[in-house]
Amino acid sequence: MTAAATTPREGAGRDRVTGLLRKYLIVFIFLGMCALLAIFSPDHSFLKPQNLINVVRQISVIGLLAMGVMLCIITMGIDLSLGSVLGFSAVVAASLVQQPAWKEAIYPGLQLPAIAAVLAGLAAGILLGGLNGMLIAGFRIPPFIATLGMMTAARGFAYIYSNGRPVSTLNEDFLFLGKGDIGGLPVPIIIFLTVVVLMHLMLTYTRFGRHIYAIGGNEVAARVSGINVGRTKIFIYLISGMLAGLGGVVLTARVQSATPALGMGFELDAIASAVIGGTSFAGGIGTVWGTVVGALIIGVMNNGLDLLNVSPFYQQVVKGVIIVVAIIIDERKNR
Amino acid sequence: MGEELLLRMTGISKAFPGVQALDDVHLDVESGTVHALMGENGAGKSTLMKVLAGIYHADSGSIWFNGADVSIPDSAVALKLGISMIHQELSPVPAMMVAENIFLGREPLNRFGMVDRGQMIAKTQALFDKWGIAINPRATMRSLVVAQMQMVEIAKAISYDSRLIVMDEPTSAISEREVSHLHHMIKSLKESGVAVIYITHKMDEVFKISDKVTVFRDGKHVATIPAADLDRQKLITLMVGRELTHLFPKEDVAIGEIVMSVRGLTRIGVITDISFDLRRGEILGLAGLMGAGRTEVLEALFGVTRVDAGEVTVNGNVVHIKSPSDAIHAGMGLLTEDRKKTGIMGALSVRDNMVVAALARFSPGGILRPGMIEAAAKAERDALDIKTPSLSQLIKNLSGGNQQKVLVSRWLLTSPDILMIDEPTRGIDVGAKSEIHKLMSGLAKQGKAILMVSSELPEILGMSDRVLVMAGGRITAEFSREEVTQEKVLEAATLVAPAA
Numbered sequence: 001m002t003a004a005a006t007t008p009r010e011g012a013g014r015d016r017v018t019g020l021l022r023k024y025l026i027v028f029i030f031l032g033m034c035a036l037l038a039i040f041s042p043d044h045s046f047l048k049p050q051n052l053i054n055v056v057r058q059i060s061v062i063g064l065l066a067m068g069v070m071l072c073i074i075t076m077g078i079d080l081s082l083g084s085v086l087g088f089s090a091v092v093a094a095s096l097v098q099q100p101a102w103k104e105a106i107y108p109g110l111q112l113p114a115i116a117a118v119l120a121g122l123a124a125g126i127l128l129g130g131l132n133g134m135l136i137a138g139f140r141i142p143p144f145i146a147t148l149g150m151m152t153a154a155r156g157f158a159y160i161y162s163n164g165r166p167v168s169t170l171n172e173d174f175l176f177l178g179k180g181d182i183g184g185l186p187v188p189i190i191i192f193l194t195v196v197v198l199m200h201l202m203l204t205y206t207r208f209g210r211h212i213y214a215i216g217g218n219e220v221a222a223r224v225s226g227i228n229v230g231r232t233k234i235f236i237y238l239i240s241g242m243l244a245g246l247g248g249v250v251l252t253a254r255v256q257s258a259t260p261a262l263g264m265g266f267e268l269d270a271i272a273s274a275v276i277g278g279t280s281f282a283g284g285i286g287t288v289w290g291t292v293v294g295a296l297i298i299g300v301m302n303n304g305l306d307l308l309n310v311s312p313f314y315q316q317v318v319k320g321v322i323i324v325v326a327i328i329i330d331e332r333k334n335r
Numbered sequence: 336m337g338e339e340l341l342l343r344m345t346g347i348s349k350a351f352p353g354v355q356a357l358d359d360v361h362l363d364v365e366s367g368t369v370h371a372l373m374g375e376n377g378a379g380k381s382t383l384m385k386v387l388a389g390i391y392h393a394d395s396g397s398i399w400f401n402g403a404d405v406s407i408p409d410s411a412v413a414l415k416l417g418i419s420m421i422h423q424e425l426s427p428v429p430a431m432m433v434a435e436n437i438f439l440g441r442e443p444l445n446r447f448g449m450v451d452r453g454q455m456i457a458k459t460q461a462l463f464d465k466w467g468i469a470i471n472p473r474a475t476m477r478s479l480v481v482a483q484m485q486m487v488e489i490a491k492a493i494s495y496d497s498r499l500i501v502m503d504e505p506t507s508a509i510s511e512r513e514v515s516h517l518h519h520m521i522k523s524l525k526e527s528g529v530a531v532i533y534i535t536h537k538m539d540e541v542f543k544i545s546d547k548v549t550v551f552r553d554g555k556h557v558a559t560i561p562a563a564d565l566d567r568q569k570l571i572t573l574m575v576g577r578e579l580t581h582l583f584p585k586e587d588v589a590i591g592e593i594v595m596s597v598r599g600l601t602r603i604g605v606i607t608d609i610s611f612d613l614r615r616g617e618i619l620g621l622a623g624l625m626g627a628g629r630t631e632v633l634e635a636l637f638g639v640t641r642v643d644a645g646e647v648t649v650n651g652n653v654v655h656i657k658s659p660s661d662a663i664h665a666g667m668g669l670l671t672e673d674r675k676k677t678g679i680m681g682a683l684s685v686r687d688n689m690v691v692a693a694l695a696r697f698s699p700g701g702i703l704r705p706g707m708i709e710a711a712a713k714a715e716r717d718a719l720d721i722k723t724p725s726l727s728q729l730i731k732n733l734s735g736g737n738q739q740k741v742l743v744s745r746w747l748l749t750s751p752d753i754l755m756i757d758e759p760t761r762g763i764d765v766g767a768k769s770e771i772h773k774l775m776s777g778l779a780k781q782g783k784a785i786l787m788v789s790s791e792l793p794e795i796l797g798m799s800d801r802v803l804v805m806a807g808g809r810i811t812a813e814f815s816r817e818e819v820t821q822e823k824v825l826e827a828a829t830l831v832a833p834a835a
Contacts, residue, residue: 209703
């Protein structure tokens, strides 16, 4: 079984070309954007390796969140709490790796290895994400509402935990996760790519992955087919929360401090990435590669509009238009 | 009151994909009369009435109403003409109060252009007083029981001061006392010159209240006869009176030992005291009219819904089925009634749709074995002759018959002993129908036990080794293949069930 199992319809011979064009439309759009930027950016600076690495580094955190929310959307759900969960996980993780000598640390004198902070960040995400799943599967609260509540509450937890102050002055070995590189490749990118590969394997080659698509394809039919829909959903939101936790760790290490407001609004870019990448709110459709391309489009768009000196005000408008156009294309494709 | 012609529908035809729901149908209704429409499920009664109420648009035909040719593009126009309809499926807004539901879409306004609640409530109260309905207009709709909701719907239809009121099975959800109340209301409506078109499955009602009866069969008008000239037997003959075709090739199969026995299966208010045995190689038909509780029996057996009482034994062991996954482990499979809504996963490929119930088999340790899946899916495609350009094709692009075959293969891959099939051939064309029937016959030959629900009498008669008939949530009759006839089934299906 390959990704073909979930990609849009295959052309029947005569319209194979149109089929191919449709199927990879988003990739063509992405390549088109890159080509335009390569030509029109001053000094062709877009194509410089440093710039390209920058683009990917910038989307690595959004990309992690997009992977999670993609799972939710495939099952006709949503996770609005990602940005807040990221914020909470960030302050929790950072609080464990502040320099022992720093007087204003949350736990002064505490000395723990970086891995403890990573695990704590993941655990915080798993906890809140699992709670989302429990609310959705156990109490049958619509995902939009459950995660909207969590979005507000988790942000509150972040402020309470950090006492409203940035958690800063972090150990160097922890900061390596955000600033370091291995063989020239920044660590955040390595983490992102690892998650991408794991997610792809999970969705395509495991029973759990098939269950996710089956639930999105037809929840009642999935239940009648013996799939434990509730348990699957709990795991989906738990994974989504965990990836937000991981995003919190990486982002903190990159900006060298965790503020309780970290990641505010990130869920929207994550949702946009998944949707631009072809994940369908009608359920059952969505691929890791599509979502990666969706995130890249957002990254390239941000980067390119900067390079072209477009005012940030206009950038927002352009981004909004692209999201809506992507949905329109998606709707027509599924008709 | 005069009995002049009020409504004349002529040459009405309406096709849905794969079905000619109405074929050149005509109907005359006089004012001040009650006109009953009779026919089996899918005979076209409701479709014709939906055309009249502007919900469906006929492909051809004309409607003459109250002295003029009319066209009815939507229900607002129908209401304006003086035609109101009580739908089979209730459509109240649960969060609103009773009075608001009655005046939905025509709320009285005060002089500031705001909704005048007081007037609405007063008018509703007056309406209820006039017709002897004891419901508080201020109560929220959701606080009412179904029978009360039904009375509100009836009052609403009357409140339009219509010349013609269509009642589509108004008594399917209300008790004896309310039925007789409704019959009184119909009588006074009749006396005031209103015409009532009454759709029901209950024969006794037909003879009690109607002046004329029109019978439909397979989308065609069969006869219109004064009720006084009819009796139960005659009516049943008119309703079924068709030649049995030989589309149904159930082969004789040696019937083996009991695979499943069900005793006293009950879900309060839905199904009552269902007991039967199912044997290897047998096709057991479950017949009955819509709402008789057939689908509910399958859902209860398969763990889709909970049960309140009863014992199920599979291969000699008592099983406790709490979820579909338990049922699958016990060796059951369930092909649901509504292929689109609860069967296919439209956005997924044929291959994915096939293996979804048997994934555990193809993923030891949770990891899929694409090779195994591919081989199994190919084998099923060839064995069932499923026509698809490739296994990666999305199932929604297949024809209804081929979709159904994919769903059959979904369950065959779980190697069940017992296959429950709800409406095996609904909405698929004749050729594919006969293929599905051959397939079922073949499965019985392999020793599978099949429990089949069908609303098509020829299918029940042609395919079943034994037939159970349900009415009102109970089994009302059992017939062997030799003794079963359409008349007997319909007779048992229209029995008024004893009060629960």
